[in-house]
Amino acid sequence: MLAYQIRIAWSSLRRTPVLSALLVAGIALGVAVATTFVTTFHVLAADPIPGKSDRLFYVQVDNWSPERPWDRDRPQEPPDQLAWREVQGLLASEIPTRQAGMFKANLTVHPRGQAERPFRALTRVTNADFFEMFDVPFLYGGPWDSVAEADRAPVVVLDEATNRRLFGGEDGVGETVRIEDRDFTVVGVLAPWTPRPKFFDVTNGALEEPEALYVPLGLTPDMELSSAGNRSNWKPFDGEDYADFLESESVWLQMWVELPTEEQRQAYEDFLAAYVREQQALGRLTRPVNNRLRDVREWLTVEEVVPPEARSMLIIGLLFLLVCSINLIGILLGKFLGRAPEVGVRRALGASRGAVFGQHLVECEVVGLLGGAVGIALSAVVLRVLNRLFTEDVELFALDLTMLGAGVALALVAGLIAGLYPAWRICRVAPATYLKQQ
Amino acid sequence: MELGPVFRAVMYQKGRFWLVALEVAITLAIVVNCVNLALDLRAKYSRPSGLAEEELLVVRVEPFAPELAEEAYRDAVRERDLERLRSLPGVHDAVAISAVPLSGGGSATGRRPRGTEDEPSTTPYFIVGSGALATLGVELVAGRDFTEAELTTPDEDYEGQPTPAIVSVAFAEKVFGEADPVGRVMESSTGESSEFVVGVIDRMQNSWPDNEDNAELSVLMPGTPGDDRRGYYLVRAEPGAVDAVFLSLDEAILAVEPGRIVEVETLVDVKRDTFSANHALVKILSGIIALLVFVTGLGIVGLTSFSVTQRRRQIGTRRALGATRAAIVRYFLVENWLIIGLGLVVGVGLTYGLNYALAEVAAAPKLGWELLAFGAALLWLAGLGAALWPALRAARVAPVVATRTV
Numbered sequence: 020m021l022a023y024q025i026r027i028a029w030s031s032l033r034r035t036p037v038l039s040a041l042l043v044a045g046i047a048l049g050v051a052v053a054t055t056f057v058t059t060f061h062v063l064a065a066d067p068i069p070g071k072s073d074r075l076f077y078v079q080v081d082n083w084s085p086e087r088p089w090d091r092d093r094p095q096e097p098p099d100q101l102a103w104r105e106v107q108g109l110l111a112s113e114i115p116t117r118q119a120g121m122f123k124a125n126l127t128v129h130p131r132g133q134a135e136r137p138f139r140a141l142t143r144v145t146n147a148d149f150f151e152m153f154d155v156p157f158l159y160g161g162p163w164d165s166v167a168e169a170d171r172a173p174v175v176v177l178d179e180a181t182n183r184r185l186f187g188g189e190d191g192v193g194e195t196v197r198i199e200d201r202d203f204t205v206v207g208v209l210a211p212w213t214p215r216p217k218f219f220d221v222t223n224g225a226l227e228e229p230e231a232l233y234v235p236l237g238l239t240p241d242m243e244l245s246s247a248g249n250r251s252n253w254k255p256f257d258g259e260d261y262a263d264f265l266e267s268e269s270v271w272l273q274m275w276v277e278l279p280t281e282e283q284r285q286a287y288e289d290f291l292a293a294y295v296r297e298q299q300a301l302g303r304l305t306r307p308v309n310n311r312l313r314d315v316r317e318w319l320t321v322e323e324v325v326p327p328e329a330r331s332m333l334i335i336g337l338l339f340l341l342v343c344s345i346n347l348i349g350i351l352l353g354k355f356l357g358r359a360p361e362v363g364v365r366r367a368l369g370a371s372r373g374a375v376f377g378q379h380l381v382e383c384e385v386v387g388l389l390g391g392a393v394g395i396a397l398s399a400v401v402l403r404v405l406n407r408l409f410t411e412d413v414e415l416f417a418l419d420l421t422m423l424g425a426g427v428a429l430a431l432v433a434g435l436i437a438g439l440y441p442a443w444r445i446c447r448v449a450p451a452t453y454l455k456q457q
Numbered sequence: 458m459e460l461g462p463v464f465r466a467v468m469y470q471k472g473r474f475w476l477v478a479l480e481v482a483i484t485l486a487i488v489v490n491c492v493n494l495a496l497d498l499r500a501k502y503s504r505p506s507g508l509a510e511e512e513l514l515v516v517r518v519e520p521f522a523p524e525l526a527e528e529a530y531r532d533a534v535r536e537r538d539l540e541r542l543r544s545l546p547g548v549h550d551a552v553a554i555s556a557v558p559l560s561g562g563g564s565a566t567g568r569r570p571r572g573t574e575d576e577p578s579t580t581p582y583f584i585v586g587s588g589a590l591a592t593l594g595v596e597l598v599a600g601r602d603f604t605e606a607e608l609t610t611p612d613e614d615y616e617g618q619p620t621p622a623i624v625s626v627a628f629a630e631k632v633f634g635e636a637d638p639v640g641r642v643m644e645s646s647t648g649e650s651s652e653f654v655v656g657v658i659d660r661m662q663n664s665w666p667d668n669e670d671n672a673e674l675s676v677l678m679p680g681t682p683g684d685d686r687r688g689y690y691l692v693r694a695e696p697g698a699v700d701a702v703f704l705s706l707d708e709a710i711l712a713v714e715p716g717r718i719v720e721v722e723t724l725v726d727v728k729r730d731t732f733s734a735n736h737a738l739v740k741i742l743s744g745i746i747a748l749l750v751f752v753t754g755l756g757i758v759g760l761t762s763f764s765v766t767q768r769r770r771q772i773g774t775r776r777a778l779g780a781t782r783a784a785i786v787r788y789f790l791v792e793n794w795l796i797i798g799l800g801l802v803v804g805v806g807l808t809y810g811l812n813y814a815l816a817e818v819a820a821a822p823k824l825g826w827e828l829l830a831f832g833a834a835l836l837w838l839a840g841l842g843a844a845l846w847p848a849l850r851a852a853r854v855a856p857v858v859a860t861r862t863v
Contacts, residue, residue: 327819
């Protein structure tokens with residue numbers, strides 16, 4: 020039955036090619052705009068690490084000034100990053116299955132050939148657990164081992180692009196590369212990996228690319244590394260000494276823990292509270308205990324990773340599709356009513372109202388699907404333009420299977436909105452009128 | 458005017474009538490809200506920075522040679538860099554600075570007038586060497602520039618006494634109110650750091666020009682900016698020489714000391730990067746507005762054409778009974794005018810509704826009635842324009858049509 024209706028619909032559309040093209044173009048335009056903004060929203064609001072996002076927790080401890088909160092507009096919020104002392108203290112816990120303190124640094128890499136000048140590379144300074152905790156894929160080698168971690172060994176994991184730059188894409192594992200003032204041994208090379216949003220460090224840009232290099236957090240004091248990202252401070256520290264800086268209340272690190280069970284989570288919360296009380300006894304952390312343990316999605320929400328503009332555009336995009344659909348109601352009405360005599364004859368020959376209604380609705384949905392196909396293709400083009408407009412990252416916004424499905428669904432809904440009223444009108448045509456006239 | 462008959466004819470075809478009205482209403486809501494968003498975004502990046510934007514070049518220097526870890530050597534290199542930069546042909550002046558205005562990256566602290574319990578104000582600051590005012594292109598409106606002695610005295614020598622500072626007008630008003638800020642002292646909430654104001658400059662945007670309230674709060678403090686990780690110079694070129702100077706900077710810096718990574722950018726590019734999302738959104742919104750007006754226009758053309766086709770016999774009859782072509786055109790325009798008018802009335806409600814929704818979920822700016830009035834007028838004209846072609850077509854219907862059966 021459906022196949023028959025589709026065939027009829029097709030021949031009906033072919034009878035008025037210009038009008039049909041106009042209908043398809045109308046739906047296509049609406050679907051293109053709506054799909055584009057549904058996709059941008061979908062990408063920005065996506066779960067960056069599905070399946071694990073509810074057991075990875077971002078750790079916050081309030082070390083801010085006794086006189087004022089970290090954020091005056093949200094006084095109940097602790098600072099969004101941690102001080103070095105906190106990370107050192109918290110890493111001592113054995114409760115988490117995995118844990119990693121981390122920050123972003125900008126380090127000088129000296130390529131071996133004299134011809135090439137040194138360059139700066141963004142580096143994540145972190146613990147070995149980082150890679151397994153965040154399911155980071157490796158092309159060659161793997162994370163540094165616990166011996167290297169304990170010995171603060173100069174070992175490095177490269178991303179794929181840096182490996183290509185330094186070693187021409189050959190397996191760089193085991194090679195040495197000079198970073199800052201010492202030689203590092205390459206232990207691993209990452210496969211291409213772009214978590215979106217970059218959830219583990221949203222403070223320094225949720226849409227940034229992951230870093231090019233990864234080195235052990237333990238090297239920080241030896242190499243006197245500092246953050247290339249945000250650093251906030253409420254209390255000046257004495258002296259210019261790097262050791263003083265590490266001891267200060269400056270917040271510049273992030274910390275994640277993996278707590279798969281509810282018991283672990285509870286235990287870790289207790290541990291955090293005990294840690295703060297212990298520090299308070301030492302005269303630090305003078306604010307009331309205000310710790311946070313937030314899973315990935317909660318943290319992304321608190322940090323407002325989805326820009327408000329993305330929400331606005333989503334609403335506007337959907338309304339745009341609605342206007343396009345309403346637009347087609349008028350055209351379809353004209354087209355269908357122009358066919359009233361023919362329908363009158365069909366009705367007189369025994370076609371039920373339902374059959375006529377169904378037939379015309381199918382025709383609208385055929386238009387919807389054709390328009391949807393064109394619209395989705397158009398949207399893919401528009402998304403590429405958006406990528407160029409917004410970021411250097413050429414693949415940030417792209418259609419995936421879910422979005423293809425969403426595009427088709429939008430097209431069907433648009434077809435329905437456009438077709439419902441005209442199909443209803445035409446199925447109520449009284450056969451007698453037309454029989455008399457002809 | 459034949460308002461009566463037009464109105465009755467419209468009521469005879471309620472469906473079509475409501476369709477156009479609804480479409481016009483939603484279009485008005487979207488268009489006005491998009492324009493509102495776009496204007497708000499544009500206002501942010503079109504505010505004047507107070508800087509000689511077009512003439513400024515940014516040099517970022519990242520030392521890697523081990524000798525540059527020595528502060529004394531770095532200081533010496535900085536002096537030689539500046540000497541070199543200022544001697545380049547086409548360079549007006551240059552300054553070493555701790556952060557780049559308009560770049561999105563910088564430092565801020567909190568200050569309040571000494572002796573008060575005020576909530577400390579956000580205080581974005583720049584550490585600058587000599588030549589800051591001339592290089593930045595900001596105008597001194599009260600007090601004086603830093604003296605040579607102030608620029609070379611290390612902070613330690615002040616032994617806790619207030620250090621000198623130059624503040625922007627906006628900052629002075631925020632912290633000191635109406636009072637003359639020159640000579641006043643401001644301090645951090647702990648009182649450990651304090652500055653006395655020696656001069657006031659006119660407008661100067663800080664590192665965060667996209668911030669609605671704080672963009673013009675700027676404080677300059679004398680010192681030796683830059684550390685063993687990175688340092689910045691701002692170079693102001695003579696108006697016609699920007700491109701030539703741009704090309705010469707990299708080499709000039711490396712000639713002084715090669716153990717550094719050097720990057721040169723124009724301040725115009727820096728600002729564009731900071732606002733890239735705003736620029737992109739304005740383009741997208743403009744595109745949507747244009748498309749939507751086009752689509753709605755097409756819809757009106759389509760529906761009016763349809764109604765003309767349906768009424769060919771009536772038109773013919775009217776013509777046969779003596780109606781002029783102008784009367785026919787007028788009839789369809791008036792009909793359209795009524796329908797669009799109704800759509801606009803409904804649209805006003807929808808527009809405010811959408812604005813409210815956008816403000817709720819996305820902190821969109823409130824809508825002014827002027828914009829709504831302007832949008833409505835524009836849409837009304839566009840609607841009339843769209844109806845013109847079908848109406849003219851209607852006028853070409855010959856009276857003889859009336860005499861034919863279908």
